[in-house]
Amino acid sequence: MDKLTENPIPKLPDAGTSLDDMRARILLAVEAGAALLSAPPGAGKSTRVPLWLLEAPFLEGKKILLLEPRRVAARALARYMAACLGEKVGETVGLRMRQETLCGPATRLEVITEGVLSRMLMQDAELPGVGCVIFDEFHERSLHADTGLALCLESRAILRPDLCLLVMSATLEVDALARLLPDAAHLHCEGRHFPVDIRHLPPPPGMTAQDLPGLLRHAAGVISRLLREEQGSMLVFLPGVGEIRRLEELLQGNCPADVDILPLYGQLAPDRQDAAIAPCPSGRRKVVLATNVAETSLTIEGVRLVVDAGLAREPRYDPADGLTRLVTCRISLASAAQRAGRAGRLEPGVCVRLWHKEEENGMRPHIRPEIVDADLTQTVLQLAVWGVPRPEELPWPDQPPAAHLAAAREDLVRLEALEPGVPVNRPTPLGLDMAALPLPPRLARLLLLGEQYHNAALACCLAVLLEDRDPLPQADASLLHRLDRLCRGPSSDRETGDGVIGRLRQWARQLTRLLICPPQGLFEEAQRQSVSTGLLTALTFPERVAQRTGEVDGQAHYVLRCGSRAFLPLTDPLARQPFLAVAVLDGGHRRHVQGADRGRIRLAAPLPPAEVESLFSAALQRENRVDVTDEGRIIARQQRRLDALVLEDLPLPRPDGSACAQALCGYIRRKGLACLPWSEAMRQWRARVALLHEQEGEPWPAVTDAALLEHLEDWLAPFLDNCTDLQRLSPARLAEALRALLPYPLPRRLEELAPTQWTSPAGITHPIVYGEEGGPHVAAKLQEFFGCTQTPAILGGRLPLLLHLLSPAGRPLQVTRDLVAFWANGYRQVRAEMRGRYPKHPWPEDPLAAPPAARTKKQMERERGPQGGTV
Numbered sequence: 001m002d003k004l005t006e007n008p009i010p011k012l013p014d015a016g017t018s019l020d021d022m023r024a025r026i027l028l029a030v031e032a033g034a035a036l037l038s039a040p041p042g043a044g045k046s047t048r049v050p051l052w053l054l055e056a057p058f059l060e061g062k063k064i065l066l067l068e069p070r071r072v073a074a075r076a077l078a079r080y081m082a083a084c085l086g087e088k089v090g091e092t093v094g095l096r097m098r099q100e101t102l103c104g105p106a107t108r109l110e111v112i113t114e115g116v117l118s119r120m121l122m123q124d125a126e127l128p129g130v131g132c133v134i135f136d137e138f139h140e141r142s143l144h145a146d147t148g149l150a151l152c153l154e155s156r157a158i159l160r161p162d163l164c165l166l167v168m169s170a171t172l173e174v175d176a177l178a179r180l181l182p183d184a185a186h187l188h189c190e191g192r193h194f195p196v197d198i199r200h201l202p203p204p205p206g207m208t209a210q211d212l213p214g215l216l217r218h219a220a221g222v223i224s225r226l227l228r229e230e231q232g233s234m235l236v237f238l239p240g241v242g243e244i245r246r247l248e249e250l251l252q253g254n255c256p257a258d259v260d261i262l263p264l265y266g267q268l269a270p271d272r273q274d275a276a277i278a279p280c281p282s283g284r285r286k287v288v289l290a291t292n293v294a295e296t297s298l299t300i301e302g303v304r305l306v307v308d309a310g311l312a313r314e315p316r317y318d319p320a321d322g323l324t325r326l327v328t329c330r331i332s333l334a335s336a337a338q339r340a341g342r343a344g345r346l347e348p349g350v351c352v353r354l355w356h357k358e359e360e361n362g363m364r365p366h367i368r369p370e371i372v373d374a375d376l377t378q379t380v381l382q383l384a385v386w387g388v389p390r391p392e393e394l395p396w397p398d399q400p401p402a403a404h405l406a407a408a409r410e411d412l413v414r415l416e417a418l419e420p421g422v423p424v425n426r427p428t429p430l431g432l433d434m435a436a437l438p439l440p441p442r443l444a445r446l447l448l449l450g451e452q453y454h455n456a457a458l459a460c461c462l463a464v465l466l467e468d469r470d471p472l473p474q475a476d477a478s479l480l481h482r483l484d485r486l487c488r489g490p491s492s493d494r495e496t497g498d499g500v501i502g503r504l505r506q507w508a509r510q511l512t513r514l515l516i517c518p519p520q521g522l523f524e525e526a527q528r529q530s531v532s533t534g535l536l537t538a539l540t541f542p543e544r545v546a547q548r549t550g551e552v553d554g555q556a557h558y559v560l561r562c563g564s565r566a567f568l569p570l571t572d573p574l575a576r577q578p579f580l581a582v583a584v585l586d587g588g589h590r591r592h593v594q595g596a597d598r599g600r601i602r603l604a605a606p607l608p609p610a611e612v613e614s615l616f617s618a619a620l621q622r623e624n625r626v627d628v629t630d631e632g633r634i635i636a637r638q639q640r641r642l643d644a645l646v647l648e649d650l651p652l653p654r655p656d657g658s659a660c661a662q663a664l665c666g667y668i669r670r671k672g673l674a675c676l677p678w679s680e681a682m683r684q685w686r687a688r689v690a691l692l693h694e695q696e697g698e699p700w701p702a703v704t705d706a707a708l709l710e711h712l713e714d715w716l717a718p719f720l721d722n723c724t725d726l727q728r729l730s731p732a733r734l735a736e737a738l739r740a741l742l743p744y745p746l747p748r749r750l751e752e753l754a755p756t757q758w759t760s761p762a763g764i765t766h767p768i769v770y771g772e773e774g775g776p777h778v779a780a781k782l783q784e785f786f787g788c789t790q791t792p793a794i795l796g797g798r799l800p801l802l803l804h805l806l807s808p809a810g811r812p813l814q815v816t817r818d819l820v821a822f823w824a825n826g827y828r829q830v831r832a833e834m835r836g837r838y839p840k841h842p843w844p845e846d847p848l849a850a851p852p853a854a855r856t857k858k859q860m861e862r863e864r865g866p867q868g869g870t871v
Contacts, residue, residue: 019044019189023052026187030132030164031058034184036177037168041341042193042299045168046073046136047080053132054092054109059164062131064109065120067148069140071097071113071266072273072293078102078111098438099507114144121151122386122435125159132164138177139169139334140295141369141397147379150394151386153180170341171334173366176397194344196306200357212328215309215354216243220250222352223287223307227256230350232304233285235294235342239311239328241265244289251287258283264290267468269499276300292331295338304349308339310359314368317375319407324375325586326469332364369398376400376408378440380425381417385435389424414542415445437514443467446540447515455532456517457525460508461486462536466583470602471500476572479583479605480533487523534607537581538615544582545612546601547645551575557598560585563644567598579607609647616642624652626659628667632675632726634660661720665712668726673705679731682738687771688754689742695795701741715741753795760784761852768794768801774815777802782813782830783842786850791819805830808838823847 019026019039026049029035039045050066053059068074078095082088089095094103097113112120120127127133133152135145149167156163165184167177174186203211203218223236238244244263251261264276276288279301288300292312312331317324331339336353343349376391379400383391391405409425412418417431427435434444443463450459465471465482472482486508490501509519538545543562550557555567556575566585568575584603613620625637636655640648668675686703693700701707708715719737723729742750754776759765762784770776776794782805791800805814805822813830816822827847835843844850 019048022187022189027052027056029185029187030166031056032183032185034165034181035167036172036174036181036184036186037166037189038170038172038174038187039168039189040170040193041338042345043170043189045189046077047084049166049168050109050134051081051084053134053166059131063107063129064132064134065117065127065130066109066111066134067114067117067136067145068111069114069137069142069145070293072264072277073137074111074113075100075270075273076277081109081111099503099510114142114148117148118144118151118382119438121148121155122382125151125155125386127152127155127160127163130163132166134166134168136168138167139171139173139338139367141367141371143370143374143376143379146369146371146397147382149180150396153395154388170338171366173397180395180397193341194346194348196340196344196348197350198340199350199352201352201354202356203354212239212243213246216247216250219247219307219309219354220254222354223251224254226305226307226350226352227259227287230305231285232347232349233280233300233302234287234305234307235300235303236287236289236307236309237294237339238289238291238309240291240313240326241267243309244291247289255287258285260284260286262286262288264288264294266291266293267471267500269503272499292335294342295335299345300342301346303345304343304347306339306343306349306351308336308351308353310336310353310355314373315370315375316373317404319401319403330359330363332367333360334366336360336363371396371398371400374404376404377411377442380405380408381412381427381431381435381441384412384418384425384427385432389426391425412441415441417441417445439463439467439511442540446536447511449536449539451515451517453532453535455529455536456512456515457522458483458529458532459536460511460515460517460522461526462533462540463511464504464508466540466603469584471504477568477574477601477604478572479537479603480530482603483526483530483533487527489523534581534605535611535615537583537605538607538611541581541583542616543643544585545607545616545642545645546580546582546604548576548578548580555598558582558601559644561643561645565598566601568601568604574601574604574606577606579609579612580604581607612642612645612647619643620647624655624659626652626655626663628663628726632664632667632671634663634724636660655724657721658717660722660724661717662713664720664723664726665717668712668716669709673708675726676734677729677731679735682731682735684756684770685735685738688750688756691754691770691776692750692795695799699743699746703738703741755794758792758801760854761786761788762854764854774802775799777804777815779804779806779812781806781808781810781854783808783853785819786842786844786847786852788819788852789848791817807834808841 026035026037030053037045037049050064053064066077068077074097075095078089078093082091082093085092087093090102090104091106092108094107094110095101096103096110096116098115103110117133135149138145152163152165165181178184178186201222203215207214207218219236223234227234236247238247244265248261248263255261260280262276264273277300280286285302288294288303294300310331311328312335313326313328315324316327340351343351380391383394388394391400392402409418412431413420416428417434419426419428430448433448434441437444437447439447443466446463446466447459450456461483465479465486472485474481486501486504489505505523509522512519512522543560545561546558546566548556549559551570554570556570558566558568558580560566560582564585566582574580580601582601582604585599585601620640620642622638622640625639627635629635634655636652638650638652639646689700689703693702716737719733720729739747754770756768757765758768758778760780764780764784766778766780768776768778776799778792778801785805791803793800800817802815802817803819804812805816807813813834814822814826816826831843842850842853
């Protein structure tokens with residue numbers, strides 16, 4: 001028996017010089033149940049291994065599913081493998097992706113995009129007739145790939161123990177996969193790839209990665225120079241479509257005459273994608289400006305030069321506000337290796353990286369899994385329908401964040417797709433209908449709403465406009481303008497060439513098959529129904545209904561129902577609308593936070609006030625609202641609200657006293673205790689109580705700022721009844737509230753243990769000062785302490801006071817907590833310095849034998865009289 005089947009978990013990966021050398025071992029590993037295959041770019045794993053499996057006896061009569069993360073690669077691979085068999089796509093090799101299916105009764109190898117696998121598993125968890133599922137380019141760690149693998153593992157454990165799995169990539173995270181597939185063999189192929197000369201040409205000093213225009217100018221210079229110095233075609237990696245278009249403009253007229261410039265990105269029309277991948281005409285070469293769609297599974301004919309900007313644009317979902325933002329970030333080392341490998345697929349090549357080599361020390365080793373950044377709403381709904389009520393219990397390569405799962409559940413409950421008030425995810429009948437549609441949950445809900453409100457044609461058109469971020473960008477945010485542009489069809493050669501409008505119209509016609517809506521006259525009917533655009537958008541994104549609140553610095557400000565804040569430039573045609581149904585929003589925060597950034601409204605439709613009232617009548621609430629101005633004054637209003645939106649606002653003449661107290665407590669908590677009318681006596685009272693709390697603990701209460709602010713409702717609120725202006729709170733009332741913190745007999749104990757005054761031996765009373773550094777202290781003239789042999793103390797004699805000994809003029813002479821030591825060691829020097837300065841005051845050689853004095857010598861003599869008696 002082959003060693004691989006005897007020990008399917010070798011300690012070291014098996015290596016071969018080429019994929020052909022490993023064919024038998026790969027087939028044996030897959031037949032055993034599961035395998036992990038690492039092979040460098042260009043080794044042939046995406047095209048050759050699936051065809052080998054097609055011929056394997058153990059898969060005879062069974063289908064093979066090959067998952068590809070990108071539509072461009074899926075289409076190219078299907079065509080290449082069909083050509084290898086001398087056939088067309090749709091015969092033995094088929095293609096299945098959204099909006100495009102080429103499969104026939106003889107199809108055994110289906111190249112599918114990853115979302116298709118999830119839908120197939122939703123329809124039948126057993127995957128009947130499927131013998132093997134191949135996860136290609138798994139290093140990209142898309143959400144669909146992780147979900148598909150988790151569901152396949154679950155299906156193998158419960159329903160299909162015979163289902164074979166093969167996970168392939170040039171850079172696999174073997175440790176994580178070995179935990180999920182402990183019986184899988186890890187096979188590593190060295191491949192036969194050509195050497196790539198990697199060069200680093202960073203931008204000039206002072207230019208940062210955030211300076212994209214500067215980076216593009218630098219890239220244009222590097223590309224022009226490299227094309228003149230080297231032979232062959234070039235692949236340039238850029239973060240997004242905008243950068244592709246700007247660089248294309250910079251290169252026009254600056255490249256050799258034999259060079260064609262071609263874009264390549266996911267939303268490009270299929271025929272233009274094919275042009276970028278196809279071989280060049282004789283005597284021509286090309287520069288392909290691509291996003292990361294060209295990073296894997298594609299061999300672009302003639303390419304031996306790669307220029308890598310080192311950036312990618314990735315979605316980041318924020319569960320705090322429910323928004324997904326595109327973030328431009330540095331790629332991982334794995335992506336950099338994949339991109340460089342494009343240069344050595346056909347012959348020795350050159351890869352120019354537009355960054356410093358030292359920067360690679362700080363780059364992530366692997367691509368960040370999409371599941372940790374993605375909106376999980378669709379995944380949670382699909383899993384609930386599939387029978388997984390707790391998604392976190394599935395075998396994931398990386399666990400989905402709990403906050404993202406919670407936000408997804410909250411959104412699905414709001415969309416009535418999940419049952420509310422139950423601890424697990426349980427789909428409603430509406431949720432089942434939404435999951436059956438090939439759209440994200442919100443857009444599936446949009447189609448169903450369109451059917452419900454007899455606006456199915458409009459719903460189909462809006463769905464295709466909202467599925468991508470903004471497929472028909474314009475200067476304004478009007479969804480109606482984009483709808484009109486879609487319904488009118490292409491109006492220029494450029495629009496026809498890009499094919500965006502044509503593809504959107506085709507997809508809209510396909511969506512009509514899911515509804516009772518004929519495709520004939522679809523766009524004319526949608527235009528007639530366009531008056532309901534705001535209605536359908538508001539019901540699809542109910543938390544994003546927005547109300548205008550004013551204008552500042554050339555911006556119209558809006559507040560959204562969920563509490564987020566947003567803006568539109570006043571130049572936008574929608575900026576005067578009192579209400580908007582917002583579909584796409586950049587930035588912002590879920591709750592109103594003072595000073596927080598506002599998000600920009602990107603796509604929206606007007607919403608008449610009457611429709612806000614009628615659509616959400618069940619959610620409207622009347623409430624008496626008590627707020628506090630910045631000056632601490634109560635403002636009471638009677639409002640009719642839709643969550644954060646105020647539809648009606650009237651004065652409330654007699655607000656509830658407890659509500660006013662609660663509002664003032666909240667104001668004090670925000671502003672801090674300094675806004676209260678403190679007297680010096682009350683500051684001293686707090687310091688005395690704090691000292692006793694520190695020394696004795698209970699029953700003395702904590703009176704720090706933090707403690708008092710935390711319990712405002714307990715000690716202060718009862719004394720704020722009928723107070724409508726904090727400035728009218730008197731110091732006496734505040735003192736009354738504070739003293740109520742000490743139940744009897746603590747006030748008496750406070751006076752005994754921490755008195756406010758101390759009487760000197762000379763009979764003069766001095767205040768004891770608490771709360772300062774060094775502890776409680778008392779200040780008195782030095783002569784008042786003559787004859788004292790003990791330092792005055794508080795807390796029943798346990799804590800000596802810090803004595804500030806003053807000169808006859810009241811200036812400090814000495815600070816001590818040990819009076820006896822001062823008489824013995826410090827007094828002599830003080831006496832020597834002071835007796836000449838203050839000759840009228842007593843400075844006895846023996847202070848312990850002298851009587852305490854607070855007056856001059858003559859004053860004391862007059863008090864004693866001529867014969868020494870007292871006058």
